[in-house]
Amino acid sequence: MNAWVVISVLGLLAGSVLLLVAEFSKSIRYDAHARFDEIFGRKRRLNLPSPARGIEHVIERLSILPSSKDPEILKLLVQAGYKGKARVVFNAVIRIGPVLTAVGTLLVNLVQGQDLFHCLASALFGFALFYVGIRYLLRWLAARRRKMISKEITTFLYMLVMLFDSGLSLEHSLRIMVEQASDIMPHLAQELERVLARIRAGQDQGKALMSMSQMLDIPELSEAVAMLKQVAQQGGNVRDSIMRYAALIEERQFSHLRERVSKLSAKMTIVMMIFMFPALMIFIAGPGFIGLGKALSGQG
DSSP states (O other), rough: OHHHHHHHHHHHHHHHHHHHHHHHHHHHHHHHHHHHHHHHHHHOOOOOHHHHHHHHHHHHHHHTTTTGGHHHHHHHHHTTTTHHHHHHHHHHHHHHHHHHHHHHHHHHHHHHHHOOHEEEEEEHHHHHHHHHHHHHHHHHHHHHHHHHHHHHHHOOOOOOOOHHHTTTTTTHHHHHHHSSTTSSSSHHHHHHHHHHHHHHTTOOHHHHHHHHHOOOOOTHHHHHHHHHHHHHOOOOOOOOHHHHHHHHHHHHHHHHHHHHHHHHHHHHOOHHHHOOHHHHHHOOOOOOOOHHHHHHHHHH
């Protein structure tokens, strides 16, 4: 069994050597780029060694992992609200986490002296558990944030109508909501901030809004964005349409709330039948049964 431990340690050392070789090749490419920058007179940022810079360097290296290009994972990360470095780190956890869990489980079982079949089965179980669990957690976070955003859409529409009535354009209205309404609709304001960043980068307003709605995949938001896209491309007054749609969303929310209350009342009825009805029967019928027992014992 000690041989398996030695083999595992040698494998880890080989992986470390490969990482060092990759880092050395990257440093060579960096020196080549630095020489080109010196020739063409381009300035580069001074990179001083520091813990913060080291963390940024690791995050940059993790951003090239294959899971970073997975459309489903990227969509779930956007829906969950992760962006920038947090998104790269979560991508790395999704990609490397199952392998590290399997290797760690395998090494622990080998050190404890378990047989090879038990070690491999434990490693496979750890890999599958982490692989499924991290994706389930990400889907749960995305669904929870999508639900929060759907509750903020009504407020967003009413504020948009108010700003349109004040004579502001669509872009200016979105900017005001991002700057001043982040307290009452924090999640939607975060998404609108990304939309404004795309607009400042030169993207069309309608396309920026449509890309946001497609990534979030919320039906109410997609329909609202369709109306705003019409305003951005063709102009016109859509105040009445937005107000009617906001009222429709409120009616849907009230219907969902009434349905939830009715289900909750049914569950409470079941709880009362299980816990309160037996105690009530004992309280009401108990004296009668006691009297009947005494009468039967007296006759005997």
